[in-house]
Amino acid sequence: MAGGHGGMDHSPFKGWVQWHPQHGADVFSNAGTQHYPFKPAVRKPVCAHGMDKMGKCLKPMPGDADGDGVLDPKDQCPKTPFGLMVDMKGCSMDADxxxxxxxxxxxxxxxxxxxxxxxxxxxxxxxxxxxxxxxxxxxxxxxxxxxxxxxxxAPDVDGDGVLNAVDACPDTPEGLMVSANGCWKVDGIYFNTNSHSIKTKGIMLLKEAAAVLKKYSHFRVGLHGHTDARASDAYNMSLSKRRAEAATWYLNEKQGISRERLEPMPFGESKPAVENAQSATEMQLNRRIELHRIP
Known part of the structure; x- marks a missing residue:
């Protein structure tokens, strides 16, 4: 009686198998009990000029070696990588x-x-x-x-009392008075009613301001002109302009400060130092000019 087990036919074990890219399955070990042939995943080719719908590499157009749409004789960048937008010279764009x-x-x-x-x-x-x-x-x-x-x-790098986070002029020299935004200011220059003539004290303050401007030649200032609330808005705007221009003229003509560094800014009665001023003293505080460094 022929040898066998229940009529089942068994093939001999052929060993471990790996896939070779040139000639298919290779046996690399015959130890063991099972047979595991496999194929690696197929990789798509890398195409220098893109692929068509069938997954085949496109060839560059004749006379356009890098396939950017600009013919070689006019292409100043003949090796532009595929896919980049180019200008009329064949070079990648520079949007900014x-x-x-x-x-x-x-x-x-x-x-x-x-x-x-x-x-x-x-x-x-x-x-x-x-x-x-x-x-x-x-x-x-x-x-x-x-x-x-x-x-x-540090919270206040220039030590002017204004925190860095809100300091528009963080380089204010030590000792200069500043406004709420941390920039140098000069105030205290007041005027008589309906006048743009600068008083003696005002002249003194402007001389001191000129000394600062000469020392710090990068400073530019706005000269803010103001009035009290009497008279019409239009008249007060005109009067505040004359006051600002009077101080500008003095700094430029008498102190030699360049006109380009001075900007007269009339505000009329719109920015009073004292709201709803009633007394003569309160109204005088509103008839003024102020110098403010421009950040």
């Missing part, structure tokens, strides 16, 4: 106009006019993490913790 092509630009929305580094990002000269256009304290020493405007994390 910073001189760094979009394909290399790490900051593609740089504001116009600001210098950038080789990555196309706005410069941060002192490397404090705040880019130069927003840095109100350039030149911060390396390692110093800064706030949102690039100033020392």
């Amino acid at each position: 106009g910073d001189g760094v092509r979009d394909s290399m630009d790490r900051c593609p929305d740089t504001p116009a006019g600001y210098p950038v580094d080789e990555r196309g990002c706005t410069l941060d000269s002192d490397r404090d993490g705040v880019i130069d256009p927003h840095d109100k304290c350039p030149g911060t020493e390396m390692g110093v913790s800064v706030d949102a405007v690039g100033c020392d994390g």
Whole structure:
């Protein structure tokens, strides 16, 4: 009687099998009890100029080696990677106009006019993490913790009593009077009723202001003219303009301050120092000019 088990036919074990890309299945071990042939996943080809609907690589158009749509004789960037938008010269676009092509630009929305580094990002000269256009304290020493405007994390870097977070002039020199926004101001220059003639005390204050402007040549100031509430709005606006221009003239003609640094700003009766002034003293406090540094 022929050997067998219940009539079942058994094939001999052929060993472990792996798939070879050139000639199919290869046996690499005959130890064990089972047979596991397999195929690797099929990878799509990498195409330099894209694929068609059938998954086949496209060939570049004759005379356009990089397939960007600009013929080789006019293509100033003949090796543009596939898929990038190009200009009429065949070079990748520079949407923000910073001189760094979009394909290399790490900051593609740089504001116009600001210098950038080789990555196309706005410069941060002192490397404090705040880019130069927003840095109100350039030149911060390396390692110093800064706030949102690039100033020392101390609450009041210039010591003028105004916190950095709301200080529009964080570089105010020590000892200068400032307004609520942290910028240098001069007040106390008052006028007689219906007059734009500057009094003796006002002249003295303007001389002191001129000394500051000469020392800090980067300062620009607005000269704010004001009136009391008597007379019409139109008349008071005209009078406040004459007062602001009188102080501007004095600083320019008598003290030699450049006119480009002085900006007369008439406000009429719209910004009283004393609301609803009734007495002569209160109304005089409203007839004034103030100097405010322009941030």
